[in-house]
Amino acid sequence: MARTGRPKAELVLSDVERETLLRWSRRRTTAQALAFRCRIVLACAEGATNKAVAAELGVRAQTVARWRGRFVRDRLEGLSDEPRTGAPRTITDEQVEAVIVKTLEEKPASDDTQWSTRGMARATGMSQTAISRIWRAFGLKPHLVDTWKLSTDPQFIEKVRDVVGLYLAPPDKALVLCVDEKSQMQALDRTAPMLPMMPGVPGRQTHDYVRHGTTSLFAALDIATGKVIGQHQRRHRHQEFLRFLKTIDKNTPAELDLHLICDNYATHKTPEIMKWLASHPRFHLHFTPTSGSWLNLVERWFAELTNRKLRRSAHCSVTELETDVQAWIEAWNDDPKPFVWTRTADEILDSLAGYCTQILTTRTSNSDH
Structure with missing residues (x-):
């Protein structure tokens, strides 16, 4: 049965x-x-x-x-969520909903751009503590705002598919290198030595500093191994970029094609660069979309360099900074960690389409009001 x-x-x-x-x-x-x-x-x-x-x-x-x-x-x-043990509620569901709706859909009567707990408490007749609890429960943070930027590149979709395709399916007998410059790296020397970390107390450094100059780091990240080719330049014109291309040429196997992922910086497209590339056919440049530096994995490596080396370092000269950074790169290359790209181009474009729809819906809703 x-x-x-x-x-x-x-x-x-x-x-x-x-x-x-x-x-x-x-x-x-x-x-x-x-x-x-x-x-x-x-x-x-x-x-x-x-x-x-x-x-x-x-x-x-x-x-x-x-x-x-x-x-x-x-x-x-x-x-609604079932009531829990404890003192009986003094705030009704209608009051909670009113606070949420007011927070999301209305502006303060004053010239403030966003609600504060005190302002919302005055507007609703509730306590500041109650407003804080409601906001925390629903994840509302009127004082915070995130920034975003949409690329206006007319070839955005083609470039996303091109770059992501290199990450997910690299060509045979070729190296894929993510190339960019970390410009204006400052040689900063604190006015007093950094105080060490102690139990319950973080390390402390002075807010003021002396700047001894700047340098630029040209870097090429091998997506397969995580190794980095780095070169310091005091400027970042097309001459310096051409010098770095020659460095890449000398430090990679001659029998392999090189696919370089770069941004749309003007120095990457000058006639001198194009002429040199024409005479070195194993080099292939792929450009990220305008305002699309998040597609370049070397930016992720630059974040590691900043967090693990530059943020807490002190240097008395540009030469000392360059030597210190070069030593850190060599240590990185002794035990490299490749960054693995996981999202497909379709997933990225679908996510962006959903975000654009949300923006359009929000704009339409605001215009109706």
């Missing part, structure tokens, strides 16, 4: 409940956990089994069964 499984609780929505669930599931300001629970209930209300809803939404069937049962038992209130 076939097993029918555990019987499902019958789930029928009223018009008001369906409208509320749809509003909560679509509203940008709704907590994502609550929106997801609404989608579970709406799918169950269409008559689908727990297993089918779980497969559609990418969760376990037990999760679907729990929220189906909670809704059948407590209706809309059952989708």
